[in-house]
Amino acid sequence: xxxxxxxxxxxxxxxxxxxxxxxxxxxxxxxxxxxxxxxxxxxxxxxxxxxxxxxxxxxxxxxxxxxxxxxxxxxxxxxxxxxxxxxxxxxxxxxxxxxxxxxxxxxxxxxxxxx
Amino acid sequence: xxxxxxxxxxxxxxxxxxxxxxxxxxxxxxxxxxxxxxxxxxxxxxxxxxxxxxxxxxxxxxxxxxxxxxxxxxxxxxxxxxxxxxxxxxxxxxxxxxxxxxxxxxxxxxxxxxx
Numbered sequence: 711x712x713x714x715x716x717x718x719x720x721x722x723x724x725x726x727x728x729x730x731x732x733x734x735x736x737x738x739x740x741x742x743x744x745x746x747x748x749x750x751x752x753x754x755x756x757x758x759x760x761x762x763x764x765x766x767x768x769x770x771x772x773x774x775x776x777x778x779x780x781x782x783x784x785x786x787x788x789x790x791x792x793x794x795x796x797x798x799x800x801x802x803x804x805x806x807x808x809x810x811x812x813x814x815x816x817x818x819x820x821x822x823x824x825x
Numbered sequence: 826x827x828x829x830x831x832x833x834x835x836x837x838x839x840x841x842x843x844x845x846x847x848x849x850x851x852x853x854x855x856x857x858x859x860x861x862x863x864x865x866x867x868x869x870x871x872x873x874x875x876x877x878x879x880x881x882x883x884x885x886x887x888x889x890x891x892x893x894x895x896x897x898x899x900x901x902x903x904x905x906x907x908x909x910x911x912x913x914x915x916x917x918x919x920x921x922x923x924x925x926x927x928x929x930x931x932x933x934x935x936x937x938x939x940x
Contacts, residue, residue, distance in 0.1 A: 714867075752829075752913055752930030753868070766927070798866065818866040 714739075714803050714817035722823045723791050731786040731820045735803030739815070742784040744776060745800040747819070753800055759784050788822075796824045827852045829916050831931035839939050842904050846934045848914035849896040856917040858890055858897050863933065864910040871899070871912075904938045911935050 715734045723729050735742050741760045745753035755768035759778035778784045782803075788795055798821050802814040829850045838844055848858065857875045861868035872881045874890035874897055881888050885904075890897045901908055911933040918927055 750932065752915070752932050753928075754930070755927055768927070800867070814870065816867040816869070821866075 714801055714815050716799075716801050716817035716820050718820055719818065720821045720823075722825060724825050725791055725793060727791050727824075728787065728789045729791060729822060731788075731799050731801075731822070732783065733786070733801030733803075733817060734783045735801075736815045739803035739805045740782050741804045741806060742778060742782065743802045743804070743814070744784070744786045745802065746770070746795075747798040747800055749797070756786065791824045793824050796822060798822075827916075827918060827929045829914055829929050829931040831912075831914050831934050833934060834932060835935045835937075837937045837939065838904055840905060842938075843900065843902045844904060844936065846899040846901075846912050846914075846936070847896060848899070848931055850914075850916045850929070851895065852916045852918045852929055854919045855892070856919045859915045859917065859928070860888055860897070860899050861913040861915065862910045863913055868913055901936075904936075906938050906940055909936060909938045 714736050717732045733742055743758040744756040746756055747753040756770050756774055757764050757776055758766040759776060762778045773789045775787045776785060798819045800819045801817045804814050832847045836844060857873050859873050860871040862871055872888045874888060877890055877892040885902045888897060888899045899912060913933045914931040915928045
């Protein structure tokens with residue numbers, strides 16, 4: 711039973727470029743949440759997708775957008791990259807939009823470096 | 826503003842030592858407090874605490890919540906090198922009007938256990 715898988719594991723981009731990160735949720739899960747974790751910081755909630763719609767959003771600009779597909783996989787897109795976007799991007803999945811947070815399963819993340 | 830503060834930020838001990846990690850919070854609409862262990866990349870769930878004074882235990886790890894003083898501790902006894910990780914504390918808050926929940930994360934405590 712595959713857990714949460716994310717790709718790529720590492721990515722290097724330059725300022726102004728665009729990036730797409732991908733996440734496949736754990737089998738049986740239908741809800742995907744994205745987090746940004748800067749070095750030495752705790753994860754910051756970006757948004758959550760359920761039934762192919764964005765259901766909740768954290769305090770992130772519109773440069774951060776996402777998508778969820780019918781198979782529950784999800785993408786995180788970041789436009790006009792800034793140096794400050796360099797971070798570990800974590801995807802977490804759960805079953806049901808209202809699942810309590812102990813049921814979150816995290817992927818290993820994508821380490822994004824913006825030069 | 827909601828906040829979660831963990832201490833110490835960093836800790837180095839020898840195998841066999843006992844450690845206590847602290848998490849204090851100021852959060853409105855508190856629902857639960859969660860502890861995660863983050864090795865390398867993916868945080869893994871340890872405990873969820875909702876009631877004061879009830880200790881949760883898993884092997885050498887235990888945790889307790891004090892909702893009056895607004896803090897929790899995570900104890901690790903007889904530490905092993907495999908306990909080396911960042912330990913994250915997160916508080917779940919609810920927003921009844923919009924039926925949303927969010928996690929507010931601390932910065933984590935980096936624990937290094939030396940042989």
